[in-house]
Amino acid sequence: MKRRDVNGIIGFWILRLCVAMVFTVLIIILYDITSKGIGKISWQFFAAMPRNGMTEGGILPAIVGTILVTFITAVLAIPLGMGCAIYLNEYAGDTLITRIIRISIRNLSGVPSIVYGLFGVILFVQLMNLGTCILSAGLTLGLMTLPWTITASEEALKNVPNSYREGAMALGATKWQSIRTNVLPYAIPGMLTGTILGLSRAAGETAPILFTGAAFFLPHLPKSLFSQFMALPYHLYIMSTQHHAISKVRPIAYGTALVLIVLVFAMNLLAVIVRYRLRRIKME
Amino acid sequence: MKGLTRLLVISTALALLSTGVSLAADSMLQVKGSDTLINMVQKLAEEYMAKKPGASIAVTGGGSGTGIAGLVNKKCDIANASRGIKSSEVDDANKKGVDPKRVVVAIDALSIVVNTRNPLSQLTVEQIGKIYRGEVKNWNEIGGSDMAVSLYGRQSNSGTYDFMKENVMFGEYSPNLKSMNGNAQIIEAIKQDISGIGYVGVGYAKESAGIKVLEVAVKPGSKYYSPFNSIDVKSGRYPITRPLNQYLNGTPKGLARDFILFELSPTGQAIVEKEGFFAIPDEYQNYNNETLGRSGQIGESPMRPEDLLTNPGAG
Amino acid sequence: MTNRTKIKDAVIKNIFLLNGVLVVAVLIGIFVLLVMTSIPAFREIKLSQFLFSASWNPTANFVVPSYGILSMIVSTFMVSVGALIIAIPLGIGTAAYLSDVASQRVREIAKPIIEILAGIPSVVIGFLGIVLVGPFIARVFHLPNGLNALNGSILLAVMALPTIISLSEDALKSVPKSYQEASLALGATHWQTIMKVKLPAAISGIIAATMLGMGRAVGETMTVLMATGCSIAMPSSFLNSVQTMTATIAIELGEVPYNTTHYYALFGIGLVLFIITFIINMTADIVLRKYQRVLK
Numbered sequence: 001m002k003r004r005d006v007n008g009i010i011g012f013w014i015l016r017l018c019v020a021m022v023f024t025v026l027i028i029i030l031y032d033i034t035s036k037g038i039g040k041i042s043w044q045f046f047a048a049m050p051r052n053g054m055t056e057g058g059i060l061p062a063i064v065g066t067i068l069v070t071f072i073t074a075v076l077a078i079p080l081g082m083g084c085a086i087y088l089n090e091y092a093g094d095t096l097i098t099r100i101i102r103i104s105i106r107n108l109s110g111v112p113s114i115v116y117g118l119f120g121v122i123l124f125v126q127l128m129n130l131g132t133c134i135l136s137a138g139l140t141l142g143l144m145t146l147p148w149t150i151t152a153s154e155e156a157l158k159n160v161p162n163s164y165r166e167g168a169m170a171l172g173a174t175k176w177q178s179i180r181t182n183v184l185p186y187a188i189p190g191m192l193t194g195t196i197l198g199l200s201r202a203a204g205e206t207a208p209i210l211f212t213g214a215a216f217f218l219p220h221l222p223k224s225l226f227s228q229f230m231a232l233p234y235h236l237y238i239m240s241t242q243h244h245a246i247s248k249v250r251p252i253a254y255g256t257a258l259v260l261i262v263l264v265f266a267m268n269l270l271a272v273i274v275r276y277r278l279r280r281i282k283m284e
Numbered sequence: 285m286k287g288l289t290r291l292l293v294i295s296t297a298l299a300l301l302s303t304g305v306s307l308a309a310d311s312m313l314q315v316k317g318s319d320t321l322i323n324m325v326q327k328l329a330e331e332y333m334a335k336k337p338g339a340s341i342a343v344t345g346g347g348s349g350t351g352i353a354g355l356v357n358k359k360c361d362i363a364n365a366s367r368g369i370k371s372s373e374v375d376d377a378n379k380k381g382v383d384p385k386r387v388v389v390a391i392d393a394l395s396i397v398v399n400t401r402n403p404l405s406q407l408t409v410e411q412i413g414k415i416y417r418g419e420v421k422n423w424n425e426i427g428g429s430d431m432a433v434s435l436y437g438r439q440s441n442s443g444t445y446d447f448m449k450e451n452v453m454f455g456e457y458s459p460n461l462k463s464m465n466g467n468a469q470i471i472e473a474i475k476q477d478i479s480g481i482g483y484v485g486v487g488y489a490k491e492s493a494g495i496k497v498l499e500v501a502v503k504p505g506s507k508y509y510s511p512f513n514s515i516d517v518k519s520g521r522y523p524i525t526r527p528l529n530q531y532l533n534g535t536p537k538g539l540a541r542d543f544i545l546f547e548l549s550p551t552g553q554a555i556v557e558k559e560g561f562f563a564i565p566d567e568y569q570n571y572n573n574e575t576l577g578r579s580g581q582i583g584e585s586p587m588r589p590e591d592l593l594t595n596p597g598a599g
Numbered sequence: 600m601t602n603r604t605k606i607k608d609a610v611i612k613n614i615f616l617l618n619g620v621l622v623v624a625v626l627i628g629i630f631v632l633l634v635m636t637s638i639p640a641f642r643e644i645k646l647s648q649f650l651f652s653a654s655w656n657p658t659a660n661f662v663v664p665s666y667g668i669l670s671m672i673v674s675t676f677m678v679s680v681g682a683l684i685i686a687i688p689l690g691i692g693t694a695a696y697l698s699d700v701a702s703q704r705v706r707e708i709a710k711p712i713i714e715i716l717a718g719i720p721s722v723v724i725g726f727l728g729i730v731l732v733g734p735f736i737a738r739v740f741h742l743p744n745g746l747n748a749l750n751g752s753i754l755l756a757v758m759a760l761p762t763i764i765s766l767s768e769d770a771l772k773s774v775p776k777s778y779q780e781a782s783l784a785l786g787a788t789h790w791q792t793i794m795k796v797k798l799p800a801a802i803s804g805i806i807a808a809t810m811l812g813m814g815r816a817v818g819e820t821m822t823v824l825m826a827t828g829c830s831i832a833m834p835s836s837f838l839n840s841v842q843t844m845t846a847t848i849a850i851e852l853g854e855v856p857y858n859t860t861h862y863y864a865l866f867g868i869g870l871v872l873f874i875i876t877f878i879i880n881m882t883a884d885i886v887l888r889k890y891q892r893v894l895k
Contacts, residue, residue, distance in 0.1 A: 106880075111877065210849060261720070450660070456659055462829065478743070
């Protein structure tokens with residue numbers, strides 16, 4: 001006869017409660033932002049410039065600014081990140097130095113985003129004299145994304161069985177040819193997944209762009225990569241703290257928050273789709 | 285992989301091309317600094333850009349300190365400041381080849397605000413100083429209800445923060461100060477805090493329900509004045525009056541000069557008043573003309589703005 | 600293989616080598632530049648005063664400017680530890696549920712949900728701290744506003760949860776099935792197996808997960824900047840307004856003229872942050888790798 005496991009019953013209910021609380025938190029977050037932000041969403045919100053001291057109008061410059069900055073981040077992080085991962089995993093031996101490098105890179109992804117912002121101020125804004133602009137901010141975010149991209153790409157490369165590489169080399173291919181035909185096609189989806197996730201994180205970051213280019217209000221869209229820019233996360237920050245009519249613009253703040261999380265989710269979704277394509281390729 | 289590489293190369297090339305082409309074209313006027321001025325200057329900029337299509341003015345905040353630092357670092361053209369420039373900042377500027385010149389665009393009566401449910405409605409400058417230095421910890425020490433004082437102020441980048449220190453407190457802030465990001469945040473906080481006290485530019489105090497603006501006397505026994513009374517403010521009888529400044533590198537030229545002339549014109553000054561601040565009196569117009577290198581004085585010879593405000597001690 | 604192919608191969612190898620070296624150099628450069636920009640501060644400020652004084656007043660004009668970051672350090676750790684107090688039980692409980700109790704379907708739904716939670720930008724969480732959590736705390740504790748350390752801890756817990764959950768779940772899943780089967784064979788209940796066999800076996804992995812969550816909390820900027828009230832006094836309770844190290848940099852960096860003592864001091868804070876988070880992450884990483892090796 002099975003004894004009733006009272007401890008177990010209580011225990012499992014506690015665990016269920018934990019999970020329920022976590023899910024509830026997410027639901028509260030999404031519900032609050034969606035319900036209070038959806039009212040602002042309209043074609044005008046996306047396409048119009050802010051007016052009347054930013055109490056009316058849309059958030060077009062913030063959307064454009066975020067897209068431009070994320071583009072620069074991608075230009076830096078994708079080739080350099082993937083290339084570094086390829087070097088570390090395919091060419092470099094398993095020496096102490098490479099192991100130290102790998103550990104350092106992994107841990108650099110835990111460094112606070114504001115510290116990357118500090119670095120961006122010294123290197124890009126001052127030393128390279130780029131000033132506060134899209135380029136400085138994008139490069140700063142790119143650096144922040146690099147450790148993430150490198151780590152994710154390395155994992156993807158490691159998942160490709162060695163037999164693939166050896167098979168190609170046995171048939172007479174050079175090292176690069178074997179990588180290009182037998183490793184990269186299988187690793188690229190995983191590398192891209194990690195990179196896109198890193199980019200979605202970069203798009204939502206505020207601290208690194210605070211002092212490298214984000215501006216409170218600009219009367220028109222950025223004219224070049226050397227212009228200052230508005231950005232979605234910074235816009236949400238100033239709408240909720242620094243604006244001179246905080247309660248009046250609260251709906252705009254909610255709308256901005258909604259647009260931001262939809263953008264981030266869309267990028268995450270893209271990464272997930274890429275990941276499923278990976279599974280399909282591997283099965284073929 | 286090849287396709288991806290090609291795509292990246294093309295887009296990078298396009299991006300770089302676009303920057304090369306437009307490097308010459310980016311002639312936007314950068315105005316940066318005080319949160320007290322930002323609302324008003326933004327309105328002025330919007331009106332100006334409506335009248336002169338093609339002109340491009342960007343107004344950003346960050347506090348007076350940020351604006352002046354921006355001017356010194358040659359990152360902005362006009363620095364909005366709700367305080368005077370410090371001598372250390374002037375030295376720093378000169379070292380970097382920047383010659384700060386001042387224009388006064390409005391007058392502010394710094395308003396002391398409390399919750400509507402606070403029974404007090406008047407304070408002296410000395411009492412305000414004691415409260416913000418942390419020497420008065422409970423409202424009942426100065427005749428109010430029995431509740432601990434809850435201090436709200438700005439952050440150290442704010443000109444208003446500095447102005448309070450130099451002209452009201454004559455000492456350092458209590459560490460219990462809650463540093464808010466801007467005038468609006470202070471108002472929002474006071475609305476919910478019956479034991480709170482804060483300071484904001486008069487333009488922010490005018491339209492806010494839920495807060496009470498205190499009348500201030502220069503010393504015990506003197507008359508109490510309200511910051512909303514334009515005559516008392518312009519004559520300096522309201523003790524905490526200050527000029528709102530814009531600093532530039534050298535004599536204003538080009539777009540900056542034209543914009544400033546607009547700000548000082550009757551149209552511009554009407555916008556200043558509409559935003560809740562006060563238009564500059566004639567003596568300041570003379571001072572500004574000096575800076576702008578304009579001739580034509582109204583009344584007596586120009587005086588420095590510091591001499592124009594009645595000495596708070598004289599009452 | 601032709602000579603041309605060999606040369607092309609060597610060139611490509613060197614391109615990748617250059618790439619790798621460049622990236623590593625830049626990443627090391629971050630540390631080096633931080634150190635170089637902080638050092639001038641310590642010509643004027645004594646290190647002991649910097650780390651152990653609670654008085655931060657760089658813009659003082661009536662007294663000598665002081666650069667003590669002790670209350671910021673305390674504030675940072677206060678909100679982070681508070682966050683862990685909330686997130687550890689919730690996180691481990693959720694992880695245990697997902698690894699041992701949940702059906703495959705629940706697990707498939709949970710994974711994206713946790714990823715979504717992880718993807719929410721910090722500024723959005725901070726915004727919710729102002730508009731949602733703050734008023735709630737104010738009502739419950741009868742305070743004028745809810746911008747304090749407790750608010751910060753709750754928000755940071757939300758941000759640390761996904762890390763703690765997914766890594767703890769991985770740790771629990773890595774426990775060899777043989778442990779579980781042996782325990783059940785000896786007559787233990789499912790619950791006892793989880794509590795007395797699996798959790799202890801996975802403890803290093805769980806500790807690593809917790810430390811990574813802590814690292815995340817310590818390094819957060821926007822969330823605490825918006826929700827903790829920004830008061831530089833040394834906090835005496837979770838209901839006090841506090842200002843963390845990250846918030847101080849974010850507030851003050853914009854206003855300092857370049858290359859002044861105040862400027863260098865802010866970089867000094869950045870360096871302290873870098874060192875703290877690097878150590879936390881490095882330790883967690885070592886613990887994690889050791890755990891994974893032991894189990895294999």
